Amino acid sequence: MATKKIKITKETIVSMYMEFTLENNEKPKSVYQFAKLNGFTETEFYNFFGNLESIEKEIYTLFLEKTIELINKDSHYESYDMKSKLLSFYFTFFELLAANRSYVTLSLKEDKNQLKNLMQLSSLRQHFKKFIEEITTDEVRIQQEKIQKYQDKAIQETAWVQFLFTLKFWLEDGSPNFEKTDIFIEKSVKLSFELMNTAPINSLIDFGKFIFKEKMQTNS
Known part of the structure; x- marks a missing residue:
């Protein structure tokens, strides 16, 4: 048969x-x-891909699309402020990565040239920036029309850099259930939003202490 x-x-x-x-x-x-x-x-x-490299890029884009699909299933999601939406995204996205950690680790550490590894994230970057654009609220924008578009781009690029730092931390995280990555996410997102305000110093010190402690433990 x-x-x-x-x-x-x-x-x-x-x-x-x-x-x-x-x-x-x-x-x-x-x-x-x-x-x-x-x-x-x-x-x-x-019929679906132009080359093998495009599959690699698609994998990370699919992770993002699945993340957005899952967070939108939360009936309370639309009522969240920008900070809560971003936290929801991070925790869900890294849960999906954890379920596929063997592949993610292999693909992002394969080449000694980190820039070559990061090329796999080029499509993810565009989709991530679009997500940030969609959740950016007027509360975090400067209300001058002339500089607003530049500020929006700055927010998206800053969010992407923060995402890459989080991804690097997660790849090196050996804690059970990646608990330290959860702490990193909470502290870094809190800091990024407080930096938009006038009194970020407490979060900056708290986040700095966490990073210093992790580096000391890694090097000991």
């Missing part, structure tokens, strides 16, 4: 790619090899 052919979709290709990478401890060498090993044609592959 012939085996029923799996319907090839964007999601199935992503799943196959992640599985291959984890099982072989390396990425596929070519589209031809990858397609043949998984029982579909190159033509089917190119």
Whole structure:
């Protein structure tokens, strides 16, 4: 009896790619090899992706899209302020990463050139900045129209840098259930919002103490 052919979709290709990478401890060498090993044609592959690198970028974009889907299922989410929405995003996103930690760690630490590794996040970056734009409220904007668009871009870029710092911390976090990453998220998000106000010094000192303590423990 012939085996029923799996319907090839964007999601199935992503799943196959992640599985291959984890099982072989390396990425596929070519589209031809990858397609043949998984029982579909190159033509089917190119219906969804232009090359293997585009799958890597799509994986992280899918993590973000799933995160937004999940946080929007919370009936109270729309009533949250910007800070609460961002915290909700962070905690949900890093829960998804934790469920796929083996792949994420392998893919983001594969190359000694960190810039090359970060290229996988280029699509995620654009979607993340769009998310920040959507949740940015008038309370955190300067109400001068001439500088507002520049401020919005600054908020998005700052949020992205903060996200990368959080991702780096998570990749190095060996605490149970990544508890230290949760603390990092809470303190860094709190600090970023207080820096928009006039009295950030207490949060800055608190966050600095946390980072210093972690570095001391890492180096001891």
